[in-house]
Amino acid sequence: MTHFPSHFSGPTLGEVGEHRAIEAIVQAAPSTRNGDDAAVLSHASPNSQGVATTDMLIEGRHFSVDWSTPEEIGQKAIVQNFADIEAMGARPIAALLAIAAPPETPLSYLTGIAAGIAERVGSYSAELVGGDLTSANELVISVTAIGSLGGSRPPLRLDRARLGQRVVAHGRIGWSAAGLALLRAFGRADIPPVFGPLIDAHCAPRLNPGRGVIARATGATAMTDNSDGLVVDLSTVARRSGVGIDLHSADISPDELLFQAAELLNADPWEWVLSGGEDHTLLATTAGEPPSGFRAIGRVTKGDGVTVDGAAPAYTDGWVSF
Amino acid sequence: MTHFPSHFSGPTLGEVGEHRAIEAIVQAAPSTRNGDDAAVLSHASPNSQGVATTDMLIEGRHFSVDWSTPEEIGQKAIVQNFADIEAMGARPIAALLAIAAPPETPLSYLTGIAAGIAERVGSYSAELVGGDLTSANELVISVTAIGSLGGSRPPLRLDRARLGQRVVAHGRIGWSAAGLALLRAFGRADIPPVFGPLIDAHCAPRLNPGRGVIARATGATAMTDNSDGLVVDLSTVARRSGVGIDLHSADISPDELLFQAAELLNADPWEWVLSGGEDHTLLATTAGEPPSGFRAIGRVTKGDGVTVDGAAPAYTDGWVSF
Numbered sequence: 001m002t003h004f005p006s007h008f009s010g011p012t013l014g015e016v017g018e019h020r021a022i023e024a025i026v027q028a029a030p031s032t033r034n035g036d037d038a039a040v041l042s043h044a045s046p047n048s049q050g051v052a053t054t055d056m057l058i059e060g061r062h063f064s065v066d067w068s069t070p071e072e073i074g075q076k077a078i079v080q081n082f083a084d085i086e087a088m089g090a091r092p093i094a095a096l097l098a099i100a101a102p103p104e105t106p107l108s109y110l111t112g113i114a115a116g117i118a119e120r121v122g123s124y125s126a127e128l129v130g131g132d133l134t135s136a137n138e139l140v141i142s143v144t145a146i147g148s149l150g151g152s153r154p155p156l157r158l159d160r161a162r163l164g165q166r167v168v169a170h171g172r173i174g175w176s177a178a179g180l181a182l183l184r185a186f187g188r189a190d191i192p193p194v195f196g197p198l199i200d201a202h203c204a205p206r207l208n209p210g211r212g213v214i215a216r217a218t219g220a221t222a223m224t225d226n227s228d229g230l231v232v233d234l235s236t237v238a239r240r241s242g243v244g245i246d247l248h249s250a251d252i253s254p255d256e257l258l259f260q261a262a263e264l265l266n267a268d269p270w271e272w273v274l275s276g277g278e279d280h281t282l283l284a285t286t287a288g289e290p291p292s293g294f295r296a297i298g299r300v301t302k303g304d305g306v307t308v309d310g311a312a313p314a315y316t317d318g319w320v321s322f
Numbered sequence: 323m324t325h326f327p328s329h330f331s332g333p334t335l336g337e338v339g340e341h342r343a344i345e346a347i348v349q350a351a352p353s354t355r356n357g358d359d360a361a362v363l364s365h366a367s368p369n370s371q372g373v374a375t376t377d378m379l380i381e382g383r384h385f386s387v388d389w390s391t392p393e394e395i396g397q398k399a400i401v402q403n404f405a406d407i408e409a410m411g412a413r414p415i416a417a418l419l420a421i422a423a424p425p426e427t428p429l430s431y432l433t434g435i436a437a438g439i440a441e442r443v444g445s446y447s448a449e450l451v452g453g454d455l456t457s458a459n460e461l462v463i464s465v466t467a468i469g470s471l472g473g474s475r476p477p478l479r480l481d482r483a484r485l486g487q488r489v490v491a492h493g494r495i496g497w498s499a500a501g502l503a504l505l506r507a508f509g510r511a512d513i514p515p516v517f518g519p520l521i522d523a524h525c526a527p528r529l530n531p532g533r534g535v536i537a538r539a540t541g542a543t544a545m546t547d548n549s550d551g552l553v554v555d556l557s558t559v560a561r562r563s564g565v566g567i568d569l570h571s572a573d574i575s576p577d578e579l580l581f582q583a584a585e586l587l588n589a590d591p592w593e594w595v596l597s598g599g600e601d602h603t604l605l606a607t608t609a610g611e612p613p614s615g616f617r618a619i620g621r622v623t624k625g626d627g628v629t630v631d632g633a634a635p636a637y638t639d640g641w642v643s644f
Contacts, residue, residue, distance in 0.1 A: 018643040037409035038375035053360035056420040087359035098378040098464045134643045142420045142464035321340040321456045
């Protein structure tokens, strides 16, 4: 059961019914492509390919109605899907939203999610083009993202890391995990304001649009995003590519804010950096200089697996669903 | 809570974990496009447009583990999504599957769903190109279908029915609702075998691939599929197009099998025909002869709403989520 915070008042989905609820979503996230059996996307440019990915968020597992606003939930749902499109070197152009919600869900909660989605798809010049709304016992949000991969360079696959390349990153590492640890310890209301950026990183992550396209255009060959954990995600790249990846501790050292949060929680900030997922930081390999917005964090090496300064990482776990 | 039938034995998702479960799904529904951050679709042909739709199925609402096999659940999930692609006059090319399942779900149940999906996407020469697997209290299946709309004719929208056109249909009408009524009355095991086709229509609907493309190529202008109910779905076409639709009772008269089932259940088969959804029968309007595989069932008229032989239908309800 999902227990919505009591300050969401007004009619519920059970009261207004499916059609009015869908109208409200479409009003919050307008699109000219929406409202038919299926959405027609724009004419593909010559030589372009489509790219598609899907991710599901379950209340109580991937987000909590006690910690996140509905706008943040919508934002997070988009970013974690669009990050997968960016991680191919492609440009997100459309999203579809399937949402299952209990009848007692306030309509204002649903439109809040839609507003968060509209905000994030808008920042990518993409659109929410379709969806489905149904009744369930739990709040479940399933987003599909569709992107466009232009030009003739290959997509940035997991198996294209090559010996000697730099490993580069765009975005924070470990911030989402630190935010989650703070939320678990304090609840949202009682977290010292200085840690706001860590909470934001967990509840409403951001990813600057276009970095994946830039990386692909400037010679990156492999890319993924930090969704399950830095070591776990880079281990996948290493295994698929048949190489090793050595991270430089000085280049992934926890930010000052992580050290402060770790002190408060009596935790090790390196665990957040190495094991924490959901930052949706782009991780790429390239033979050249780091693409604009990226910084070097390691090298592709002989061998297998991920090392830090040549040794086994202190933490290797990551997110698992079961 | 989802209670899986006891004859599904073997390890559960909680026992084998996410990665082995995903491997098993990919093995049951293989694709070369799967396994990266996002799936790269084929190069779009010049002048083609993408089409996308999503639909979510919740156990206990859209299907029941007591009545359907996992293979049928997968088949149904694909058909209801691909019908929306066909209803635009497009060709389904890919599907994505996001699935939330309780840890106690037998792995064999999950691979059954994947096998059903593989069977149906295969019949369309499409592929299951990606997905997500996560843990939840209820079994939730969210499918996104992606299609290709070639050529320069417009897509078959809901608002393109024109005065004087024929209304045409491809597929059975009312069979799914009759099957559901039988399942509710008897459970699956005790239904007289003669009604097998009605049960199949509900648990594992079929839609012949390519009918939507044919209808678009031969002059249909509007199309939808019978998902919420014949009157409800055609009322949407009528309202959006600013026309009326008059159905000819002789052309939508219940099939003999519906009369038999109705007699057994002491029901009115016209209710299944007029109100029953989930047949995923294609409903189109065209100025010409019915396209191959379609039959005429009525006319586009002046006025508004749906009538039968010029009078208000005996049943106008349809499926609603809340």
